[in-house]
Amino acid sequence: MSQKIGVVVFPGSNCEMDAMEAFSDLGASPRLLWHADRDIGGVDAVVIPGGFAHGDYLRPGAIARFSPAMEAIIDFAHNGGPVLGICNGFQVLTEAGLLPGALQKNAGLKFLCKEVELRVETTNSVLTNMAYEGQTLRIPINHFEGNFTCTDETLTKLQSNGQIILTYTENPNGSIANIAAICNAQRNVVGLMPHPERACHALLGSTDGRTLLESFIQGAHANV
Amino acid sequence: MVYDACVEVKLREGIADPQGSTIEKATANLGFAGITNVRVGKSIRFQIEADNDEEASKIVNELCDRFLTNPVIEEAVIEIQVVG
Numbered sequence: 001m002s003q004k005i006g007v008v009v010f011p012g013s014n015c016e017m018d019a020m021e022a023f024s025d026l027g028a029s030p031r032l033l034w035h036a037d038r039d040i041g042g043v044d045a046v047v048i049p050g051g052f053a054h055g056d057y058l059r060p061g062a063i064a065r066f067s068p069a070m071e072a073i074i075d076f077a078h079n080g081g082p083v084l085g086i087c088n089g090f091q092v093l094t095e096a097g098l099l100p101g102a103l104q105k106n107a108g109l110k111f112l113c114k115e116v117e118l119r120v121e122t123t124n125s126v127l128t129n130m131a132y133e134g135q136t137l138r139i140p141i142n143h144f145e146g147n148f149t150c151t152d153e154t155l156t157k158l159q160s161n162g163q164i165i166l167t168y169t170e171n172p173n174g175s176i177a178n179i180a181a182i183c184n185a186q187r188n189v190v191g192l193m194p195h196p197e198r199a200c201h202a203l204l205g206s207t208d209g210r211t212l213l214e215s216f217i218q219g220a221h222a223n224v
Numbered sequence: 225m226v227y228d229a230c231v232e233v234k235l236r237e238g239i240a241d242p243q244g245s246t247i248e249k250a251t252a253n254l255g256f257a258g259i260t261n262v263r264v265g266k267s268i269r270f271q272i273e274a275d276n277d278e279e280a281s282k283i284v285n286e287l288c289d290r291f292l293t294n295p296v297i298e299e300a301v302i303e304i305q306v307v308g
Contacts, residue, residue, distance in 0.1 A: 058291075058292070059294055062291065062294070066291075094296070095294065100296075101296060102294050102296040102297045104239070104240070104242070104297060105242045105243065106242065107240070107242050108242065109242050109243065109246050147240075147242070149239060149240070149296075149297060150296065151296070174240070174242070
């Protein structure tokens with residue numbers, strides 16, 4: 001049976017249809033979830049897509065984290081459910097406290113929109129279980145606030161627990177330790193700034209995103 | 225009582241400030257010598273009803289912790305004054 005993937009839509013989300021398309025192509029059954037609904041409809045996994053939820057007012061993710069759907073998503077995550085935050089979704093997950101650290105304005109203050117090379121640091125996460133360690137992936141980024149930062153103590157913890165799952169081979173935005181993606185200690189919640197859903201078709205220039213999204217579908221399957 | 229509150233949200237010490245460093249470079253380019261340690265924050269002003277100073281301060285502090293700042297990278301400087 002194909003996996004039910006809930007893609008959350010906030011006012012200002014703009015990558016939800018890309019995520020729907022990519023997950024359908026990969027054989028999953030994605031469906032949209034509205035941020036104001038408390039019920040996430042018994043999905044097997046949740047994706048928070050990119051965009052500018054609530055206009056990024058105050059801080060990216062600061063208002064979205066209080067949406068009714070987030071309460072259900074936090075419970076779902078605490079019960080081991082796979083949750084993926086892409087770009088703005090990553091920002092929402094850090095604001096919600098599901099992932100440590102924060103995302104700041106890019107060093108150099110440039111909005112970055114380009115393909116970058118990522119290195120898989122660990123396959124032990126819901127986003128990388130079908131990749132191999134050291135694998136390089138070409139995936140686009142599209143952000144202004146993707147500069148991951150955290151305290152020294154948090155960084156040490158991320159490093160010693162192997163929670164840094166993807167790094168940039170050439171740091172585009174000033175992220176500490178070249179971090180492009182992290183997971184939580186339980187490894188079921190992941191956040192990344194690059195957009196794997198935009199690298200799932202040869203026509204888009206890269207199909208490397210498929211490895212990550214297939215891993216996530218696999219993670220959703222394991223959760224059932 | 226009604227209070228005027230002003231919350232200055234600023235980056236914690238040690239957190240890099242890309243806006244601050246860009247502005248700092250620009251000041252030198254414009255010929256303003258000796259400007260250092262530029263840091264950019266934001267101020268949020270609002271009014272709040274509370275029974276007394278202590279209650280007003282407690283509410284604004286909680287609002288800052290939960291919502292107006294991201295404690296991972298930011299801190300707040302709070303000023304509260306009775307209106308009038």
